[in-house]
Every structure is written in C-alpha cells, then in structure tokens.
Amino acid sequence: MASKLLMEKGLSDVGRGKGAGQREPSRALEPVNNRMPISPQIYERLRRAITTLVMLPSEALSEQDLAQQLGVSRTPVREALIRLADEGLIDILPQRGSFVAPIRLSDVEEAQFIREALEVSVVQRLAGHASQAFIASVRANLEMQRKAVAEGDRELFLELDEAFHRRLCEEAGLPRSWRVIQVVKLQMDRVRYLSLPEPGHLETLLAQHVEIFEALEAGEAKQAGARMTAHLREVLRTVQRLNLARPDFFGR
Amino acid sequence: MASKLLMEKGLSDVGRGKGAGQREPSRALEPVNNRMPISPQIYERLRRAITTLVMLPSEALSEQDLAQQLGVSRTPVREALIRLADEGLIDILPQRGSFVAPIRLSDVEEAQFIREALEVSVVQRLAGHASQAFIASVRANLEMQRKAVAEGDRELFLELDEAFHRRLCEEAGLPRSWRVIQVVKLQMDRVRYLSLPEPGHLETLLAQHVEIFEALEAGEAKQAGARMTAHLREVLRTVQRLNLARPDFFGR
DNA sequence: TGATACACACTACCATGGTAGTGTGTCAAT
DNA sequence: ATTGACACACTACCATGGTAGTGTGTATCA
Known part of the structure; x- marks a missing residue:
C-alpha cells in the first residue's frame, strides 16, 4: 500500500483554497469565482x-x-x-x-507528432505579427530562464519553459491549441521529469528558445518553424535513453 | 420545455445493447468486452x-x-x-x-486551425508510404462517396467523409491524432449539419478528396498537403454564410 | 413609482448505499 | 502435481439523498 507515501508527498487535505497558484490581483471587486468546485x-x-x-x-x-x-x-x-x-x-x-x-513509446511519439504539427504552425502564423508587448514579455521570460539555468533551478526552468510555449499560443490567439498541446504534453512530462539531471541539457533548451524567439522577432516564419521542430525533437532523445534505463516504466 | 422533442428524436431508452454499430466478427473466442458501461x-x-x-x-x-x-x-x-x-x-x-x-466563431476558426495543422502533417507523413491495402480501401471508399453523391444521400456521404479522414490517420499510425481531430471537429459539425443542402457542395468535396488521394498515391507530399489545406478551408466559407443566415445560433 | 428584503424554486455538487462483474486464493478431487 | 469448483474480497458502476449556491419573482417599505 502506497498510501503513506502519497500522504507524505502532499496528496491529502484538499481544503477549499485558491486554484492553481494564481497571483492575487490587487484590484477590488473581482468576479469572486473562487468558489471553485x-x-x-x-x-x-x-x-x-x-x-x-x-x-x-x-x-x-x-x-x-x-x-x-x-x-x-x-x-x-x-x-x-x-x-x-x-x-x-x-x-x-x-x-x-x-x-x-505505463509510458507507451507509441503514445509519446504521437504526442510529439501532434505537438510538433501544432507548435510549428503556431510560430509560423506568429512570425512577423508579434506585438511589442509580446516581444517584451518573452524577452523577460527568457532572461528569467537564463537566471534559472545559472542557478541550476530545474523546477523553475520547467515552469518558465511551459510559460514560454503557452505565451506563443496566446499571442497567436489560439488558447484551445495550447490546451491540446498541454494534454498531449502530459505524455512527455513524466519522461522529462526523470531526465532533467542531465548536464548541459537546460543550456541546450534555453539556447533553442532564444533561437526560436529571434527568428520570430525577425519575421522569418520558415526558420522559426524549423527551429521549433529541432527544439521539440530533443525530447525524443531523452525518451530513448530512459527506455533503456528504466524499462519497468514502459509498457506495450 | 423541449423534453417531448428530445423523446421523439430518439433520445430516450438507452438499453444495454451493443456499442457503436460494430460488425460482429464471425470468429469464436472473442474478448467479449461488450459489457460497456x-x-x-x-x-x-x-x-x-x-x-x-x-x-x-x-x-x-x-x-x-x-x-x-x-x-x-x-x-x-x-x-x-x-x-x-x-x-x-x-x-x-x-x-x-x-x-x-453557442457556436463561437473564434472556436470554429481555431478548430479549423488545429485540424489543418494536424491533417496536413498527416498526409505529408503518409505520402509515399501508403500500403497497397490502404490504397485499395480508400479507393473503395471514394467509389462509395461517388455513389452517395449521385444518389444525393447526404447522411451517408458525411459518414464516408469522416471515414476517409479517419483512415488517413490510422494508416499513418496516429490514432490519437484522429481523436484530437474528432474533438475539434465537433465545433464544425453543427455548422456543417446546417449547411449541407447547398447545390454542388458535395461534388466539390468529393473532387477534393480524389485530388488528395491522387497526390498521396503519387507520393507528392507537398501537393497533398496543399490540397488538404484547400479542402479543409471549405468549411470556413460555410460558417460565414451561416453566421449571416442564423445569427441566433452564434455567441460571443 | 421605485428600490430593497426575502422566500422560493431551481441548479450543480458532494456523499453514500447497493449491485453486478471480475480476479484470487482455498480446498477437494483426480 | 494439476485441475476444477466455489467462496470471498475487491473493483467500478449507477442510483439517490442532502446541501450550498444562485437567480427570480413577490411582497414590503420609502
């Protein structure tokens, strides 16, 4: 029975607190929808x-x-x-x-396919149409990513990574696409969670983010797409290594 | 109260019958998983x-x-x-x-975007890698589409249309992609359901299917993708017309 | 006439009881 | 030692009761 483990890891005691760690806005008269089920x-x-x-x-x-x-x-x-x-x-x-x-190789590969198809289309649509506010916010995000890498804060980097990709979808006016990506990404998140402690990996990802951003800013749609493809395919290398290291996590 | 309407249209009386109209295989010793919840x-x-x-x-x-x-x-x-x-x-x-x-224009447009990104990638991956069995089955499907159009059987054509697109995903080994497409497609299905009685529309769709298939068979990935794009964008024309005709169906 | 308090009729939501279906272990017979 | 029957523990599943929250109509008061 793994119940104790779950308890200790903070699974119990729901409590009717706020939803997923959102910042409290300092404005009064909010819609009050905090009574979330x-x-x-x-x-x-x-x-x-x-x-x-x-x-x-x-x-x-x-x-x-x-x-x-x-x-x-x-x-x-x-x-x-x-x-x-x-x-x-x-x-x-x-x-x-x-x-x-179980982690299914076929599922991970297909998740990769779906994500690639969507995100490449997103950046291609976005290239050249990015607002100034967008440019600024992404630049800030990348700067924080750089700090996270420098400090070796993997957890933080993951969050910023996610925010980076989500931001692209939002700016393109495609919130539902991000939802889809988020769902298929779940298949890879378990893999990534294990694979983080690899030296130089975070640096690689950060560099790729920067390259994508620069192509985006320059309005080079094709290049932005190509770089996104290369970036997303990093995960595939990881899953191969993990499959060898922990075959017990994988299934049919 | 619209309950009477729903009853008459066949919403009531669930019954624990077989699932979605699947053919009964004539082999003994099947998994028997018919006890679906x-x-x-x-x-x-x-x-x-x-x-x-x-x-x-x-x-x-x-x-x-x-x-x-x-x-x-x-x-x-x-x-x-x-x-x-x-x-x-x-x-x-x-x-x-x-x-x-309500039918939301933004949702329909984004569904279109997602579907396009995915299906174009699917046919590009598929071009040149199609098996003989696949070629044959799609050819048969297209033939049935032709008959359906000739007989003006819109309902049947819709089913064959769906089967056509699903078949592409299956052959590409991407069942989850079809699931995603199926879900986002729901947003457009309501629109299509209203827009069917347009003269010449079915003929157009059929012709586009054939063109996609031919490019696929010839292994011309780029062209297959382009034709799929054109095909899928047919829906956008429809939604524009419908938005004018029945604005009460649309929302924010 | 207009605004306000309040009762009521709804809703989705969570809790809980009962049931059919499934795997597993035990024990007897071969 | 292998097989078979059977009881039992366990599951997800559906049904149903109770409750907090929300909108609406209706009196009551300014």
Whole structure:
C-alpha cells in the first residue's frame, strides 16, 4: 500500500483554497469565482502526482483509497479519474480497477507528432505579427530562464519553459491549441521529469528558445518553424535513453 | 420545455445493447468486452443530439431533466456533461446550470486551425508510404462517396467523409491524432449539419478528396498537403454564410 | 413609482448505499 | 502435481439523498 507515501508527498487535505497558484490581483471587486468546485482540484492533484512520478506507471489505484487519502468522497475522485483516462494518463478497466498508464513509446511519439504539427504552425502564423508587448514579455521570460539555468533551478526552468510555449499560443490567439498541446504534453512530462539531471541539457533548451524567439522577432516564419521542430525533437532523445534505463516504466 | 422533442428524436431508452454499430466478427473466442458501461453511451447520445442540432445552441439543460428523459440516473448524465464541457460543446456554470454552448466563431476558426495543422502533417507523413491495402480501401471508399453523391444521400456521404479522414490517420499510425481531430471537429459539425443542402457542395468535396488521394498515391507530399489545406478551408466559407443566415445560433 | 428584503424554486455538487462483474486464493478431487 | 469448483474480497458502476449556491419573482417599505 502506497498510501503513506502519497500522504507524505502532499496528496491529502484538499481544503477549499485558491486554484492553481494564481497571483492575487490587487484590484477590488473581482468576479469572486473562487468558489471553485473541488472536483477539478482533485484532478489537478492527481495529474501532478502522475507527472511527477509520485504515482508510478502501472500502479493500481482505486476510487475508494484515493477518496480516503484525499479526504473527499468517491464521486469527485471518480470524475477526475475519468478525465485522466480521457487524457491517456490512466487506464480504467471496467469492474476491475484503475491503473496509472505505463509510458507507451507509441503514445509519446504521437504526442510529439501532434505537438510538433501544432507548435510549428503556431510560430509560423506568429512570425512577423508579434506585438511589442509580446516581444517584451518573452524577452523577460527568457532572461528569467537564463537566471534559472545559472542557478541550476530545474523546477523553475520547467515552469518558465511551459510559460514560454503557452505565451506563443496566446499571442497567436489560439488558447484551445495550447490546451491540446498541454494534454498531449502530459505524455512527455513524466519522461522529462526523470531526465532533467542531465548536464548541459537546460543550456541546450534555453539556447533553442532564444533561437526560436529571434527568428520570430525577425519575421522569418520558415526558420522559426524549423527551429521549433529541432527544439521539440530533443525530447525524443531523452525518451530513448530512459527506455533503456528504466524499462519497468514502459509498457506495450 | 423541449423534453417531448428530445423523446421523439430518439433520445430516450438507452438499453444495454451493443456499442457503436460494430460488425460482429464471425470468429469464436472473442474478448467479449461488450459489457460497456452506459456512461459513454449517454455521452454519445448527447453529443449526437448537439451536433445534429436536436439540442439547440444556448439551450438550457439540467442533469435532472436529462436523466429522466434518458431513463437513467443523474450520475452518468453528469459524467457525460463534464466530458462534453471539456470538449467545448457545453458550458457548465457551477450552481447555476448547464447550457449547450453557442457556436463561437473564434472556436470554429481555431478548430479549423488545429485540424489543418494536424491533417496536413498527416498526409505529408503518409505520402509515399501508403500500403497497397490502404490504397485499395480508400479507393473503395471514394467509389462509395461517388455513389452517395449521385444518389444525393447526404447522411451517408458525411459518414464516408469522416471515414476517409479517419483512415488517413490510422494508416499513418496516429490514432490519437484522429481523436484530437474528432474533438475539434465537433465545433464544425453543427455548422456543417446546417449547411449541407447547398447545390454542388458535395461534388466539390468529393473532387477534393480524389485530388488528395491522387497526390498521396503519387507520393507528392507537398501537393497533398496543399490540397488538404484547400479542402479543409471549405468549411470556413460555410460558417460565414451561416453566421449571416442564423445569427441566433452564434455567441460571443 | 421605485428600490430593497426575502422566500422560493431551481441548479450543480458532494456523499453514500447497493449491485453486478471480475480476479484470487482455498480446498477437494483426480 | 494439476485441475476444477466455489467462496470471498475487491473493483467500478449507477442510483439517490442532502446541501450550498444562485437567480427570480413577490411582497414590503420609502
């Protein structure tokens, strides 16, 4: 039973606090929509537990257990599991059980394909149409990335990395595309989480970000796309190494 | 109250029958996984009701009502609604109500963008790598499309159209990509459902299918991609017309 | 007439009980 | 030692009760 582990890693005690770490705006008279249902919160926690490998691939779950550990009833847990199954992070076998999906090479490769198709199109659309505010904010982001790398703060770098890619979609006016990317990216997040402690890796990623940005700023659509392709394919190298190092995480 | 309408259109009486019209294989010793939970069936029915405009945009729903009309409890209905909300077909306002999402121009356009990015990549990857079995099956599909057009069977043509595009993804070994396309396509399906009775439209689509196929067969990746782009953009013309004809279906 | 307090009728939401289906271990018979 | 039957523990699944939150209509007061 892995319940203790989950507890210690901070899975329990939901609490009706604020949603995903958003900054509190200093303006009064906000829409007050903080009364968020807890079901999405459960989803969020479980998703994080999976992508950070707190819950290991192929591990058996159960609505009952998770509900107890999280301190809520089975219903919101079940709803979260269904959603995670939709996204391919969990396999639900009717009347048998729910299991953390093993890392499937085919899924990772296809996620890579989807992400590449979308993000390349995004930067190509964006090239030459970037606003000044956008340029400035991305430049600031890249500067923070540089600091994170210098300080060796991998966690922070990951967040900035994500923000960088999300920002591109937002500027292009494509929020739903980012949602899709976010979902398929989940397949790779587990891989990346393991692969971080590789020397020089963060530097490579940062350099690629800068190159993409420069092509974008210069309005060179084709080059921006090509560089994005090269950048995203970095992950594939990682998954190959990991497949050899930890074959027990992988499945059919 | 639109309950009567829904009943008559075949929304009620779920029944634990077979899943989505699959052919029964004549081999013994099959996995027998026909004991499908009814929750996905409810989802399927609601989805169809929305895309075929049995349930109109902005129409108010309620777990309670739907459960009664469908003859099941509120739980599977709720689960279906959550999934539909995830896919952007339903807006759930906590503690207030659930509503069929209005057709949003921005959503339709972005769905178009996503689909284009993906499907163009698919045909480019596929060009020149198509198996003989694939060539044959697509050829058969196109022949059936021709018949459907000749007989003016719009419903059948839509199915064959969908099968055509799905087949491309399958042959490319990209089932998840088809899933993504399927989801974003939902945004356009409502539009298409209204726009069918336009003279010469089916002929145009069929001709485009043939052109894509020929480029694919000839291994001309670039041209296949270009033709797919042109093909998919047909929908945009439709949505513009419809926006003028039925502005009440559209929202923010 | 206009604004305000309030009761009511809804909603989605979470909790919980009951059930059919499935795997597993135990024990008997071969 | 292998196989088979059977009881049991476990699962996801659906049904249903209770509750907090929200909009709306309706009296009451200025």
